[in-house]
Amino acid sequence: MTIRNSTTEYDVIVLGAGPTGENLADRTRAAGLRTAVVERELVGGECSYWACMPSKALLRPPAALAAARAVAGAREAATGELDASAVLARRDAFASHWKDAGQVAWLDGVGVDLVRGIGRLDGERRVLVRTPEGAERVLTARHAVAVCTGSRAVLPELPGLADARPWTSREATSWPTVPARLVVVGGGVVGVEMATAWRALGATVTLLVRGRALLPKLEPFAGALVAAGLRAAGVEVRFAAVPVAVRRDGPQVTVELADGEPLVAEEVLFATGRAPRTEHLGLASVGLRDGDWLPVDESCTVLGVPGGWLYAAGDVNHRALLTHQGKYQGRIAGAVIAARAAGRPLADGPWGPHAATADGAAVPQVVFTEPEVAAVGLTAEQAERAGHRVAVADYEIGQVAGASLAADDFQGRARLVVDRDRRVVLGATLVGPGVGELLHAATVAVAGQVPIDRLWHAVPAYPTISEIWLRLLETLRDEAAE
Structure with a gap:
């Protein structure tokens, strides 16, 4: 038997309590909007329990051991093997032993209501939630409903x-x-x-x-x-x-x-591969189709739904399936909702930017293999297909003084992709031990469209691996002179 509870009204209802939904709810609540998050599994989502955190906890110990063995003196001390049971126990701790009490406490601390259960849309600004106890709660939103349900394997x-x-x-x-x-x-x-x-x-x-x-x-x-x-x-x-x-x-x-x-x-x-977690989401009640990705504009407003009240952020909109990009979109969607609720025009304001412009051509990503891969923006092939006149600079990272200090036989490569006409960086890729920590410099250059002529004045500290940026600029200059 279904037990129906009375309708509860909020300003904003967020479906999905992963990092994307948490960031969105944090923004709307900080703007004074009464916000509820609906979650069917664990608060914290895929990243916290089955993706970013446990996977990187598994990958960090072998990377640390490899780094020690790459340097004479440390190599002689690092003679043992990985303790698999200790690695798995550390992984379990980073996944909070698959319990979400800490994340629930965070929601409580910022004043966001948690509704546990399976949520689905039931028409405009209306959400039905089947609770674990079998009750059905009805939630309505004065301003917005945001779908942040992520993706599945x-x-x-x-x-x-x-x-x-x-x-x-x-x-x-x-x-x-x-x-x-x-x-x-x-x-x-x-x-x-x-x-x-x-x-x-x-x-x-x-x-x-x-x-x-x-x-x-x-x-x-x-x-x-x-x-x-x-x-x-x-x-x-x-x-x-x-x-x-x-x-x-x-x-x-x-x-x-x-x-x-x-x-x-x-x-x-x-x-x-991945698919959106939109099956059985009630999308047909708002003119969409269950199981589909949700296309959005740069404000993360779902296209094809009249009234501008439905939003989608994170994996579910298929713009960039990465946790940090979902959090970025969540912050933007939250700021947009807050601005619209207050009757303000969509221009960047106190709650953050109002357009997701960095989830297409300036997306950073790190692959935590051995060697590590860090990339942002367009590859050379992608840039050429997009119609850019491209200049490419390649450099062996091991030839940089800081890299030779970091490892006795540092093996790695870096590439910079530059627009010849606008003289800005379109993309960068680095491969080698620990290169993920170099990536944000490239991300700033790509997202900020920093002119190459200005990058010459961003002086890397010596002797660090960051000197790779100087070497790449020199390679570009030398090739242009030929």
Whole structure:
């Protein structure tokens, strides 16, 4: 029997309490708007429990050990192996042991109401919530409803896969023990990071890639260097490898390939794409279709819904499927809602900017493999396809004095992509140990469209790896002079 409660009215209702929804709710509540967040799982969302935090907790210990072994003197002290049980215990702590009391306390502290349950739209500014107790609550919004429900892993349709209990990204980041053998399907970020992590913890790992390159959305040299790093670590990397069936026989799983001998392992991870968490969301009640991505304008207002009351931020709008970009969009959507509620025009104001302009051409991303990959903006190929006249500067990072101090045999490469006509940076890619910490400098240059002539006056400290920026500018100058 359904128990119906009385209707509760808020200024703003947020569906989804991940980082995106939390940032949006924080903005609207700070602007004085009564805000509720509806969450069906754990407050904190995918990033906190099954993605960013646990995955990086798995990847950091092997990276730290590799950094120590790269320097004479420290190398002689770092003679042991990783303690897998300690790494997994640390991972569990970073995932808060899959309990959300701390995140709930944060919501309480900023004055945002939490409504636990499965929320769905029921017409304009109206949300129905099925609570864990079986009751149905009705929430209405005076100003806005924001969909921040994120994305989920997609499994391919393969014979036997449903019964084989495959890993998705969730199991890959939360599994309590190290499997003896692991097959990873997919050459994107999740695939290469999880192959790195579980190989470092002692699993025998085979990585199957349908195409002929890893990380195909990044510069080709990035995928090539990551493939070399995986192989050096003992991962078997197979390109043009297409699974056609999967079956589980007790503790073992067998992956049949279109061409080649079947692979037998204890676990198989499919890292083969994402879909929006919009199924059963009631989108039809507002003229949309359940299961679709939600297209938005730069204010994160959903297109095709009259009245400008429905917003979508984070993965669900398909602009940039990264936690930091979702948080960025959440802050902007919150500021837009606050401005509209107060009757103010959409011009940047006290609650933040009112247009998401940095989730297209200035998106930063770090891939925490060995070597690490850091990239922002356009690749050279993407820039040329977009119609830019492109200049490219490449430089071996190991030739920078700070890099040779950081590691005795520092291996890495950097690329700067520049618009010849406007003389601004369109993109940058760095591959090498710890290069993620260099990325924000490039992000500022790309997002700020800083002229190359001004970047000459951004003097890098010596001797740091940041001197790579000077070397890239010199390479551009020398090539232009030829």
